[in-house]
Amino acid sequence: MRIATFNINGIRARAEALPAWLDDTSPDVVLLQEIKSVDESFPRDLFEDRGYNVETHGQKSFNGVAILSKLPLEDVTRGLPGDDDDEQARWIEATVVGDTAVRLCGLYLPNGNPVPGPKYDYKLAWMERLKSRAEALLEGEEVAVMAGDYNIIPQAEDAARPDAWTEDALFRLESREAFRRIVNLGFTDAIRARVQAPGVYSFWDYQAGAWDRNDGIRIDHLLLTPQAADLLADCGIDAEVRGRTKPSDHVPVWIDLNA
DNA sequence: ATGCCTCCCCGAGGGAGA
Numbered sequence: 001m002r003i004a005t006f007n008i009n010g011i012r013a014r015a016e017a018l019p020a021w022l023d024d025t026s027p028d029v030v031l032l033q034e035i036k037s038v039d040e041s042f043p044r045d046l047f048e049d050r051g052y053n054v055e056t057h058g059q060k061s062f063n064g065v066a067i068l069s070k071l072p073l074e075d076v077t078r079g080l081p082g083d084d085d086d087e088q089a090r091w092i093e094a095t096v097v098g099d100t101a102v103r104l105c106g107l108y109l110p111n112g113n114p115v116p117g118p119k120y121d122y123k124l125a126w127m128e129r130l131k132s133r134a135e136a137l138l139e140g141e142e143v144a145v146m147a148g149d150y151n152i153i154p155q156a157e158d159a160a161r162p163d164a165w166t167e168d169a170l171f172r173l174e175s176r177e178a179f180r181r182i183v184n185l186g187f188t189d190a191i192r193a194r195v196q197a198p199g200v201y202s203f204w205d206y207q208a209g210a211w212d213r214n215d216g217i218r219i220d221h222l223l224l225t226p227q228a229a230d231l232l233a234d235c236g237i238d239a240e241v242r243g244r245t246k247p248s249d250h251v252p253v254w255i256d257l258n259a
Numbered sequence: 260a261t262g263c264c265t266c267c268c269c270g271a272g273g274g275a276g277a
Contacts, residue, residue, distance in 0.1 A: 010265085112277095
């Protein structure tokens with residue numbers, strides 16, 4: 001089962017590029033971030049026509065997450081637990097049953113800039129809630145994947161110019177420590193389980209020719225519970241998508257699970 | 260990069276992103 005995460009930076013803007021990538025690679029499950037659409041406006045037909053079931057958790061103009069799946073999606077929940085006043089659509093969960101049941105968690109972690117400020121405080125508070133949900137997944141010993149745009153550069157090796165990011169909310173020590181606390185509960189960062197070399201990126205800014213200069217960062221991650229990591233067969237990043245017509249600034253990151 | 264694009268809102272130009 002191939003499970004991909006892809007921050008598409010607007011579903012309307014990606015109405016051609018996203019289906020083209022689906023037709024190329026035919027993933028079984030796709031966790032989308034930044035759909036920038038309410039549920040009623042999401043172009044479900046684009047995906048249902050290709051055999052995908054669609055579940056969305058949208059919001060006007062900003063944020064918004066969704067799941068596409070060739071297999072039925074069960075037990076869908078929307079919103080990260082822990083703050084009933086949180087209006088931002090950044091979390092969706094569902095279970096897909098192949099050879100085994102896989103709990104899918106799609107997330108769009110807050111950017112957090114500028115630092116300091118309320119947006120940074122929100123990011124850190126959101127990560128505390130994420131940690132609580134992660135602990136519950138581990139306690140359940142589930143085959144589970146938490147995947148999405150984490151807006152975290154885990155290590156210096158994950159940025160072409162780490163020195164430029166030292167005080168940024170994506171890379172400053174406090175942010176990275178919060179991410180490490182979650183990973184260190186027992187999760188496997190799928191890409192880093194296979195690739196230790198630097199220079200592996202999932203985002204290139206639209207500005208200043210970042211793609212042409214390979215000035216990238218790795219911020220889109222798939223974290224696996226031990227039960228999911230045992231089923232990991234392969235993983236990769238479809239970086240060439242960034243060089244196509246009218247691309248998102250992120251590219252798809254995927255895993256193949258024996259599930 | 261304290262932002263050189265691109266997205267969204269809409270129907271101008273500003274907020275947001277990373």
